[in-house]
Amino acid sequence: MSEAATTLPDVDHQRVVFPEGLALDSGVMLAPMAVAYRTYGTLNEARSNAILVCHALTGDQYLAETQPVTGKPGWWSTIVGPGKPIDTDRYFVICANVLGGCMGSTGPREEMTDAEGRGLGRPWGTDFPTVTIADMVRAQKKLVEHLGIERLLAVIGGSMGGMQALQWAALYPRSVFACAPIATAAHHSAQNIAFHEVGRAAIHADPDFCHGAYWREGRIPAQGLSVARMVAHITYLSESALTRKFGRRLQGAKALTFLEDVFAVESYLRHQGSTFIRRFDANSYLTITRAMDYFDLAADHGGDLSRAFHGTPTRFLVASFSSDWLFPTAESRAITRALTRAAARVSFIELESDKGHDAFLLDEPEFHAALGGFLSGSADAVGV
């Protein structure tokens, strides 16, 4: 794999640095702490039209514009923009790179600092502290305050983004008017932890990982990261989506050879793996998958998820996709039940789709209509 020798390109991300830093759940004080972010649309005078979108494991802040590394459209361009369900003519949309990420927010590939906040002239690498979903949310809260916003009209996210949305509503109920956790869960299941662990094992097994110090050697663990992406990608698709896309189609004409990419589905997965390594940092992958694995909102509230939302003023839209087996509908139902027990205002929809977990990123008109209506109704209620 020729990409093995490349490192991630340096991009000049828009960001804000908080010199006072952030006290992490692990007890570590991370200072200074930077949050890279992008905004779309205009904040109104009442500062009441701000929507925070939280990205998923391998997402970033380039929500609705060209991603500077890949040159591809933003990951939610289908849904965010003028006249779209997340209408940038009406809303001020914010998206921040998560803490621990690799697109400009403080994370393993950024410069390590000592206890006094002095730069040490080397990246954090594996010395980057363990972060949690709550840490990511606290970092975003600082950004939102920095932007002069007291209450968000909505916090929205799919997958790990949905975990953050739930965590936002639990931590800052007065700052979240509406919350839409999509294709997500209030904790990471044993199976999901197991799939993450396979990816981490593949990264650790790659000699180019150099025990996490690949940055020192000018190498990247391309093969390990690629295998991690391949296995994750399978979990993002449904069996029927894979069958429809590829079936048992052979990539080449010759059957019964021992090529490495005989079936079309294999060639596709290898492509997914090899493009991923050009834009994602392995230590970030380890850090963020761990944060997801640790997420357990009920456990943080004595084992009762409803306690996380007791007396919440926030209105919720919980959405799942019927063929999503990574975050199955049962998880969304559990969230909805807990919210109902907490006397929250909650709507739940299971959307029919055969596209698996990935559906939340794709063109799903029924989902877009539901989310658009939920936001529009919330905006009307607030007077936006």
Next chain:
Amino acid sequence: MSEAATTLPDVDHQRVVFPEGLALDSGVMLAPMAVAYRTYGTLNEARSNAILVCHALTGDQYLAETQPVTGKPGWWSTIVGPGKPIDTDRYFVICANVLGGCMGSTGPREEMTDAEGRGLGRPWGTDFPTVTIADMVRAQKKLVEHLGIERLLAVIGGSMGGMQALQWAALYPRSVFACAPIATAAHHSAQNIAFHEVGRAAIHADPDFCHGAYWREGRIPAQGLSVARMVAHITYLSESALTRKFGRRLQGAKALTFLEDVFAVESYLRHQGSTFIRRFDANSYLTITRAMDYFDLAADHGGDLSRAFHGTPTRFLVASFSSDWLFPTAESRAITRALTRAAARVSFIELESDKGHDAFLLDEPEFHAALGGFLSGSADAVGV
């Protein structure tokens, strides 16, 4: 991983060598060809009580006795033995290591031969030809004939063993009185191919794989093979089985550290990976997963699975497990429909179990009763 330096132990397997060899589907003549096997019970005078059990991807011929490498009980000891559903007091049970395997049958770790059948003093390694499920079955047919058996009372197998059972009935209908394909499918799905490809990519990515010539270097691709086993193992278990076994239990006392095995499920998977490398050959893993991926019995019969069984005299028991998502019940239903269209005598049962694909290896009383009854009825019909 300290196992990285070890190689597989040499075991003196019981085997028969066929000097004339076998003509493979790929067009290659594999000669000589050896089949390693074990038998249990006694062949009756009429030679009518023989049952062939076909093993799965990582199984072997040590069905009902101590496995010589691991020292553990045979993989189907729960079901094969005196007084058990596959009753060795009544039946003569045969199990052969598959062609391409690593427990004594001709495969990548056995000595390579040239076109004249002369030994070349080195293992086949990646030069071992592509084999198919049908090739495996043809090799077993030679063994069965060698044992003087014209017609098997039954051919039974789960997972890849079930593929072989179906292939047996399709290739040699007059030689199979009864056939029990369990937790299997008539073709490998796109998702299953994709999971296999992740495992193969992990093996190829391991520098100790040495492009398949690890045997020359005295190395084994332990990390890659271990990752392959880990991802496969997740697919063998149901989400609920993983949750029941491990849930989100932490392995150690300390939360929020960056240990590699924080969750119990991770520790378990790593153990699965590291024990596997002591007993399985990486090139065999590549060879056999390919054979499974190529399996498509309908495609071999003009796209109509029923044509594979037209006019078959064989009686069938098709069995699936409700929580098996690797070979879901829908696949067994498709087999049953095709057999019905072919006017075959077929029973189909879906067994309630939350143990996933692995259920066919475990103590599942309802399954054991069904299989035992099916065999006993078949034996009665034959007069055993």
